[in-house]
Amino acid sequence: MNVRAPPADPEGLRAAATGHVLSCTGLTKSFGRRRAVDLVGLHVDAGQIYGLLGPNGAGKTTTIKMVCGLLDPDEGTVAVAGRDIRDLAVRALIGYVPQEVALYPDLTARENLAFLGRLYRLRGRVLGERVDEVLEVTGLSDRARERVEAFSGGMRRRLNIAAGLLHHPRLLVLDEPTVGVDPQSRHAILERVRSLGAGGMAVLYTTHYMEEADRVCDRVGILDHGRLIAEGTKRELVARLGEKDRIDLVASGDMEALAAACRSVPDVATAAAVDGRVNVVAGDGRRVLPALLEAAERSGAAVHSVEVVEADLESVFLHLTGTALRE
Ligand SMILES: Nc1ncnc2c1ncn2[C@@H]1O[C@H](COP(=O)(O)OP(=O)(O)OP(=O)(O)O)[C@@H](O)[C@H]1O
Ligand SMILES: [Mg+2]
Structure with missing residues (x-):
């Protein structure tokens, strides 16, 4: 009988079989004597939008940076699709949209995306198609040839999101994508995020706007002073009030x-x-x-x-x- 050899990475496959696109356990990070993140554990599945809700300084950005492999935790683990975040190849599965807009103001929207796409090793026709696609998804196609310095705050934020989508990530991580954005752009951003979730992407989303978490997130984790003090669907959390x-x-x-x-x-x-x-x-x-x-x-x-x-x-x-x- 022909028996196949077991897979080379049984650990990774077992974790992947749980279905979690993102799995964090016991994440902890201190800056000097301040514990910014304290034993945070969470999972996000494909098609799920997980909202990390907390006030200024709660530890949202610090958590997100550890999730994306941009900051080493003091303790704890992060796995994406069952693979440890310290494996550099895993980072290609993540689209990170930082809290601060990271774009070149003197380049056009399209030039920015083409430049960033090349960093993801996209080239030629595929690169062109992806740039068109993310401009479309974020509603910026008709402004593609304008310099970013002429963009409004809301348009910049949308372009920032477009940049995070270029390489078709399995996990999209957005750090307060709607801060400083007018209600119309905010609505557009939230609708995009919802449709990306509906399309099967796993989304981790931070906000300090309660109504946003209410509106777009399937699950919510409430972060306060670095600790996840409650977690669940909105209905479950509200039920805790009795x-x-x-x-x-x-x-x-x-x-x-x-x-x-x-x-x-x-x-x-x-x-x-x-x-x-x-x-x-x-x-x-x-x-x-x-x-x-x-x-x-x-x-x-x-x-x-x-x-x-x-x-x-x-x-x-x-x-x-x-x-x-x-x-
Ligand atoms: N590089 C750093 N050095 C020192 N302290 C830091 C650093 N980064 C974050 N902190 C501290 O860690 C805590 C959590 O900060 P973090 O940026 O994660 O909060 P946040 O929830 O993202 O807040 P905001 O809503 O204001 O973005 C804060 O007390 C902050 O001052
Ligand atoms: Mg932050």
Whole structure:
């Protein structure tokens, strides 16, 4: 009988058989005495959009850089398609779209992409086709011959994404791709990301915009002070709140004092001040409302309006950390 030799890389194949395009375990990184990332583990499958949600300094970019092999972790592992990230060949499977736009302003969009494509060893007709394709995907075909210095911020961001797609990566990693982008461009970027996920790409996406994570991500990991404090689908995360409501008080005056007063009301799980509001998570919104308004009056703050909102990822973050996401 003709028996085939076992594959040369059984470990890698076993990991690949789990279906995870990206698999990280125990990622840890310190800068001096500050632990920027602390034991982060996550998986992203083909066709899945995973959102890493966290405030400024939470450790999103540091995590992403380790995922892409641009920063060595102190501890932990990263595997893409079952192969260790330290294997340089694996990096060709990743499309990395950095937080800072990385383009040459005095070259046109097409020239930028052609240059970057050559770095991915694309040549000739294939290179030309790929450049056309990613311009199309990011809605920039009609601006291809213009210099990037004449592009708006949103167009630059889209071109940055185009550059990350040139080599048909299996894993697309986007670090806050919509910061500083107008609502229309933001919408366009989010739609592209969704359709890439629907097309089978694995996407790891960082943001500090709760509503973006809500809208585009299949799974969300909440990162705070370097630690992944919760992870799951939006529905799973919101279910962790139990039977709780969120009440937003739009107010003026001493917002910290107002938040403290709200926290003293029985049945209030947590309250935090953000952008002229105090967001409250409480057991039964309607029932605690009168007590909240009395507490507000005692604190001296003026409450202008009250909204009882459906529990969302912002509420989950508030509940888990006691702080608002956008402080
Ligand atoms: N090269 C570095 N040297 C020293 N400290 C660093 C370095 N890079 C990051 N840090 C620190 O690590 C922590 C996490 O930073 P990181 O850039 O990963 O956060 P982030 O979640 O991406 O934040 P943002 O939303 O502002 O982009 C911060 O406290 C930051 O100051
Ligand atoms: Mg960052």
